[in-house]
Amino acid sequence: MTARLSVRELSVRFPLRGGRTVAAVTDVSFDLAPGECLALVGESGCGKSVLASALLGLLPGNARVRGAARLDGLDLLTAGEAVLARRVRGRRIALVPQSPASHLTPVRTVRSQLEETVRELTGARGPKLRGEAERAAERAAFPAGHLDRYPHQLSGGLAQRAATALALVGGAPLLIADEPTTGLDRDLVDRTVDELRRQVDAGHGLLLITHDLAAAERIADRVAVMYAGRVVELTGAAGFFGTPGPRHPYARGLLEALPERSFTPVPGMPPELDALPGGCAFAPRCDRATGACAAVPALTGARAGAVACHHAHSHAPEAADA
Amino acid sequence: MPEPAPEPTCETAPETTPEPALELRGITAGYDRREPVLREVSLTVGDGEAVGLLGPSGCGKSTLARVAALLHRPQAGTVRLAGRPAHGFHHRAPRELRTTVGVVFQQPRLAADPRLTLADLIAEPLRATGRRAEVRVRLPALAASVGLGGDLLARRPHEVSDGQLQRACLARALVLRPRLLVCDEMTAMLDASTTAALVAAVEEYRREHGTALLAVGHDRVLLERWCDRTVEFKTLLPR
Ligand SMILES: Nc1ncnc2c1ncn2[C@@H]1O[C@H](COP(=O)(O)OP(=O)(O)OP(=O)(O)O)[C@@H](O)[C@H]1O
Ligand code: SF4
Ligand SMILES: [Mg+2]
Numbered sequence: 346m347t348a349r350l351s352v353r354e355l356s357v358r359f360p361l362r363g364g365r366t367v368a369a370v371t372d373v374s375f376d377l378a379p380g381e382c383l384a385l386v387g388e389s390g391c392g393k394s395v396l397a398s399a400l401l402g403l404l405p406g407n408a409r410v411r412g413a414a415r416l417d418g419l420d421l422l423t424a425g426e427a428v429l430a431r432r433v434r435g436r437r438i439a440l441v442p443q444s445p446a447s448h449l450t451p452v453r454t455v456r457s458q459l460e461e462t463v464r465e466l467t468g469a470r471g472p473k474l475r476g477e478a479e480r481a482a483e484r485a486a487f488p489a490g491h492l493d494r495y496p497h498q499l500s501g502g503l504a505q506r507a508a509t510a511l512a513l514v515g516g517a518p519l520l521i522a523d524e525p526t527t528g529l530d531r532d533l534v535d536r537t538v539d540e541l542r543r544q545v546d547a548g549h550g551l552l553l554i555t556h557d558l559a560a561a562e563r564i565a566d567r568v569a570v571m572y573a574g575r576v577v578e579l580t581g582a583a584g585f586f587g588t589p590g591p592r593h594p595y596a597r598g599l600l601e602a603l604p605e606r607s608f609t610p611v612p613g614m615p616p617e618l619d620a621l622p623g624g625c626a627f628a629p630r631c632d633r634a635t636g637a638c639a640a641v642p643a644l645t646g647a648r649a650g651a652v653a654c655h656h657a658h659s660h661a662p663e664a665a666d667a
Numbered sequence: 668m669p670e671p672a673p674e675p676t677c678e679t680a681p682e683t684t685p686e687p688a689l690e691l692r693g694i695t696a697g698y699d700r701r702e703p704v705l706r707e708v709s710l711t712v713g714d715g716e717a718v719g720l721l722g723p724s725g726c727g728k729s730t731l732a733r734v735a736a737l738l739h740r741p742q743a744g745t746v747r748l749a750g751r752p753a754h755g756f757h758h759r760a761p762r763e764l765r766t767t768v769g770v771v772f773q774q775p776r777l778a779a780d781p782r783l784t785l786a787d788l789i790a791e792p793l794r795a796t797g798r799r800a801e802v803r804v805r806l807p808a809l810a811a812s813v814g815l816g817g818d819l820l821a822r823r824p825h826e827v828s829d830g831q832l833q834r835a836c837l838a839r840a841l842v843l844r845p846r847l848l849v850c851d852e853m854t855a856m857l858d859a860s861t862t863a864a865l866v867a868a869v870e871e872y873r874r875e876h877g878t879a880l881l882a883v884g885h886d887r888v889l890l891e892r893w894c895d896r897t898v899e900f901k902t903l904l905p906r
Contacts, residue, residue, distance in 0.1 A: 388858045528856070531886065533724060556858040604891075
C-alpha cells in the first residue's frame, strides 16, 4: 500500500471575467515518499488549498491545469473523473478536511457514517461492516463509546478524530490534511497532529497543509514554503525550524513573526494572484531585493534543501553530509 | 501536558481614579435551559489595561467575551463598562453603552455582511449611530492603521483573504472609539505574519487612544507576549 507522489511543474489558473487570470499555483514540483510528512506552509490565499484540490481532482470546472502529478503510475491530472471517483479518492488519496464539523453529516451518528463509508469503499456487509467501522475508529483513536453519538455531541477534538477515521477507512496510502487543526487549542492540536504522525509512521505519506508553524514543526519531515502560488523553499524540517534556519527571506520573515521569536510581521501584504508583479513576487516586501530580482528566481538546490531566491541567506558551507 | 501554574493574582484591578474598563461580577450565563456555561465568574479589566484570558476549547471563554461585549445577557451577575452598570436592561443594552465596547471574532466570514464593501463594513457603526459625517474624516486613517488601503476598501468579503477581512473587522470594532476592545480568538485562523500585523495594529491604536483590551484565546505564548497580564479561565470560577 505504499505510493510515491511526484508533482512536476504543476500550475493552476482561473480565468476571470474581463480577461484577467488568477495564478493560484505556479510551477510547483515536489516528491512525497511513503512514511514521510511534508508540511506546506504559507500565508492565507497563497494557493495551498488549490494545490490540494488539484491533486484530488476537485478543482472547479473553470480551472486550467498544467504539469503532472503522478501517484505511482497514475497521472492524477489527466485521469478522468470516473477513475478518480472509483479508484483514487478515499482509496489511494484521502482528504482529512479543514472543518470536520461541516464534513460530518449532522443527522447521523458517527457509526452510521463510518459504516456507510466502509460499505462504499470495501463492499463489506453485515457483521464485517460493523467490525471494519470500529477498527477505523480505533485507528484514529476515536473512542468506541462515542460511536453512537451525533456530530453536535462531540467536542472539536473528537469531531476531528471522527473525520480522520472516515479518511482512514479506505486505507489510502496518501493522506492530504488541509488545515486539520484550525480553531483547536494547543492541546488538541498536538493530539491531532500526533495521530496524523502515527499514520505516517505506519507507512502513509502525508501532505500537511497548515498555517500553524508549531504543528508543522512537531510532525513534519520536510517543509515547503509557498508564496504567491510558488514553492519558494523546500527543505528539511529540523534545519528549517532549528539551525541553520530558513534561507528564503520570506520564510525567515514568517518564522520571525512568531510570538516566541521577534513577533514582527513581514511588512506589507501578499500580492493579488490576479495581478502578480513581474519577477520575484516577494520583491515589494523584501529587504534584500536588487535589480536581479526582476527575473523570477528558479527553485534550485538538492532535495535536502532548495530555495528560489537570487540572494538567499547562505548557510555555512555544506556540512559533510546530512 | 503539564498543568500550567495557576495565576496567583488574577483579580488585582489597578487602584487608579479612572473606573475599570470592564467589571464582571458573579456572572452566570448559558444557553436555553441547559447547564450554565459560566457560573459566578468575576473579572476586571482596568482602564487602558490589556488582559489575556486563556482557556481550553469549549471552556466558556467565548460566552464570557460575548457577555463583556453586551451581546449575551447573563442570567445573574453584573456587568459594568467604564463604571456604568450595563445590567437591568430588558432586551438590548442602550446604544451609548454598546458603543463603549468593540468586538472582533475568530471567523471574519461569519461576522461580516457579504454584501458590504470593506469600506462600508468599517463605516457601518458610524452610520448606524447617526455619525455619517465622520465617515469621510475618520475612515481613511483608520483603514490605513489596520493596513487596508486603496482598491481593497472597495472590495467585498469574497474578494479578499481571511487576513484582509479580519483587518476590516478590527477597524469596524474600533470605529466608534470604544473604551474596551474584546478580541475573541481574533488570530486563530491566521498565519504568523498576519497575526503579528493585527496585534501590532491593535497595540498602535491602544497606545494612541488608551483603549483597554480583553483578548480571549488559547495561545499562551501569543497572549503572554501581547497583554499586560494573563488570566486562566479556570481561576475565575468560584473556589
Ligand atoms: N474557483 C476559483 N476561481 C477564482 N479564483 C479562485 C478560485 N478558487 C480559489 N481561487 C483563488 O486562488 C487563490 C489561492 O486560494 P487557496 O484557497 O488555495 O489559498 P490557501 O493558500 O489555501 O489559503 P488559506 O490559508 O486561506 O486556506 C486565492 O487568490 C483564491 O481567491
Ligand atoms: S529573489 Fe530577490 S526579491 Fe525575491 S526573495 Fe530573493 S532577494 Fe528578495
Ligand atoms: Mg486553504
